[in-house]
Amino acid sequence: MRIAVVGGGITGLVAAYRLRTLLGSGAEIVVVDRADRVGGILHTGELAGEPVDLGAEAFVGRRPEVPELLRELGLESQLVVPAGLRPLLWSDGRAHPLPEGTLMGIPLAAESMRGLVDAETLARIDTESSRPLAWYPDADIDVYSLIADRFGAQVAERSVDPLLGGVYAGSSRSIGVRAALPTLAAALDDGAPSLTHAVAAAMPPPSSAPVFGGIRDGYRVLLEALSARSAAKFVTATAATRLARGLRGWVVDPVGAVNAVVLATPAPVTARLLRTLSPAAAGAAAGIELSSSVLVALALPRDTALPQNSGILVATGEPLRAKAFTLSSRKWTHLAQRENAAARVSFGKFGDDSTLSWSDDDLIAAAAEDLATVTGATIEPIGALVQRWPGGLAQYAPGHTDRVAEIESAIANLDGLAVAGAYLHGVGVPACVASGTAAAHRIAAGQG
Incomplete structure (x- = not known):
């Protein structure tokens, strides 16, 4: 039995791992991805000698998927929760408490x-x-x-x-x-x-559970564990990667013949791969647009006078270049114990990809200047990392649920094929874990 998982982001890695647990050691699982690393838009870098997440750095803690997966992988000790500080909201040129209720x-x-x-x-x-x-x-x-x-x-x-x-x-x-x-x-x-x-x-019912959770040493801990436990073979894809029906299953270039396929790819890639196999699904996937963003991680002197808040969100129309700030050393207790303070500054919204073309120096300078504006602190970075995410997030525009229903209905009769990813039923990490799990179960059920 040979199964291809196209896409090596968190969704694809979860699908590969789940397929291994469902099908056993006899199955050959091949993960196909164009990147030189796994994880997709989850990526942990190193800043001032410490790990720092350059994509998502938290997940919704009131959903069970990530904590359960960490426990299953023996990584429960990596689970952390925020310090409990509230964020601020920057509007009309000043900071406000984030509204409650x-x-x-x-x-x-x-x-x-x-x-x-x-x-x-x-x-x-x-x-x-x-x-x-x-x-x-x-x-x-x-x-x-x-x-x-x-x-x-x-x-x-x-x-x-x-x-x-x-x-x-x-x-x-x-x-x-x-x-x-x-x-x-x-x-x-x-x-x-x-x-x-x-x-x-x-309104959700009251809960004492933490709203968010995180991973102490960054998402790479989870990504590496999933890769290892899946025992998958990793193959580098190209722009010419194609998907076709075979005599006894599927053909994925450059993998060859396989019994089944999980497409854990962004919506535009899914649309391209399904263009001839399911025009209806491809058309619906092509209608899902993507937004780009840039993240700048800053290492700051430990005594930088950051406010006692988890972050600052920026209202529409403010004369700032950044859209949000995470005061990482305030938000996470384990980060507060490090030698340097840390902050993350986010740029870019749907319809404006201009920051992708800014130089690293310009992005770092803008991040420091805007952070100084919203905190009133003197911001003097001692280290910085820039991560660009072109087409990183799907836009759940009006009609999105209809497009997703069309995709899933159109491929329902294609045996041995499943789709998964952040463009379907949620962009957060828990939703991606659930999507990859569901895709693996669909494929495993068809291989019995």
């Missing part, structure tokens, strides 16, 4: 927005439940259109955009309600009479 920045009551938006907007939030709501079940619109109409543009730009930007490298204008806020869409579908009522119904 919101659903992805959407307020349950006007009080949570006080100080962040003007009096007219507060009144608009207060009276929203008295105004008729036009919502059509199964419809999908961008988040901005819903929030600006019901609560005002300031709520969308100052509260919702910073949070959506952190998840999708997009904004409320580029992200759809149904895919990004499924519980809110469900409440509206169920007949909530106002957005206020829908937010109340969609």
